[in-house]
Amino acid sequence: MARRFRAAGLRVAVQQFGVAGRGRSRNVIGTLDTPADCLRIVMAHTDSARGAPGANDNASGLGVVAALAGRLRAISPGCDVWLVATGAEERLYTGSPDHLGALALARRARARGGARRLQWALSLDEVGRDRPFWLRSPTGAPRAGVEGALLRAGRRARVPISWVRDEGTGNSDHREFELLGLPGLKLGVGAGGEPCRHTACDRPERLDPTSLRLARRLVEAALSRTRPARPGARESITAPRGSGRAPTG
Numbered sequence: 001m002a003r004r005f006r007a008a009g010l011r012v013a014v015q016q017f018g019v020a021g022r023g024r025s026r027n028v029i030g031t032l033d034t035p036a037d038c039l040r041i042v043m044a045h046t047d048s049a050r051g052a053p054g055a056n057d058n059a060s061g062l063g064v065v066a067a068l069a070g071r072l073r074a075i076s077p078g079c080d081v082w083l084v085a086t087g088a089e090e091r092l093y094t095g096s097p098d099h100l101g102a103l104a105l106a107r108r109a110r111a112r113g114g115a116r117r118l119q120w121a122l123s124l125d126e127v128g129r130d131r132p133f134w135l136r137s138p139t140g141a142p143r144a145g146v147e148g149a150l151l152r153a154g155r156r157a158r159v160p161i162s163w164v165r166d167e168g169t170g171n172s173d174h175r176e177f178e179l180l181g182l183p184g185l186k187l188g189v190g191a192g193g194e195p196c197r198h199t200a201c202d203r204p205e206r207l208d209p210t211s212l213r214l215a216r217r218l219v220e221a222a223l224s225r226t227r228p229a230r231p232g233a234r235e236s237i238t239a240p241r242g243s244g245r246a247p248t249g
């Protein structure tokens with residue numbers, strides 16, 4: 001990912017952090033600076049569960065981040081962008097209640113003016129099959145500049161997505177942003193769930209190239225320069241109710 005980011009002309013930083021009982025892990029961060037002060041983060045976790053090939057969870061999200069890197073300058077983003085490959089997301093493996101790479105990353109964002117600058121931090125987690133995607137966050141209702149920004153991008157890019165409230169605090173890298181008071185959300189698997197999550201059947205043959213392309217197109221639309229939302233604008237949302245599903249990612 002660092003090579004990809006460098007080849008795309010992004011500034012690359014490697015953020016190391018400790019994982020109790022497991023050694024060290026790292027986030028690889030590719031930054032595109034723009035004249036704007038605002039910041040948007042797109043991240044995907046690099047780890048998976050023991051014995052799981054991790055094609056949808058989460059080579060799919062990483063692949064979209066890698067593809068975005070080379071297209072970022074052409075998109076001409078409206079805000080600074082951090083593309084991030086995060087480490088140590090899988091809590092089953094780390095034994096931590098937190099997604100540790102995202103926790104380190106959210107702290108870094110906060111230390112760099114995140115409370116003022118960060119519009120959203122989007123985790124791509126299981127975007128390789130099962131559309132329409134679900135957009136998930138632990139907020140009570142979609143916020144115009146966060147979930148609303150992604151839902152509008154979905155309409156512009158003609159990528160159908162539904163917002164579905166997280167169970168509890170959420171089960172992907174966006175959770176740690178929200179817990180620090182920064183806006184976070186996740187794009188991932190839809191109503192069908194991911195029956196092969198963390199198992200040997202999470203193999204590349206199951207991935208659908210169209211899903212990957214649509215995820216990339218949606219994020220490109222969200223990153224590109226657009227007019228800001230009208231203050232107080234309401235989002236019209238049709239969200240499936242009471243998902244009550246097993247944790248994702």
Ligand SMILES: [Zn+2]
Nearest residue numbers: 057058125249
């Ligand atoms: Zn995952």
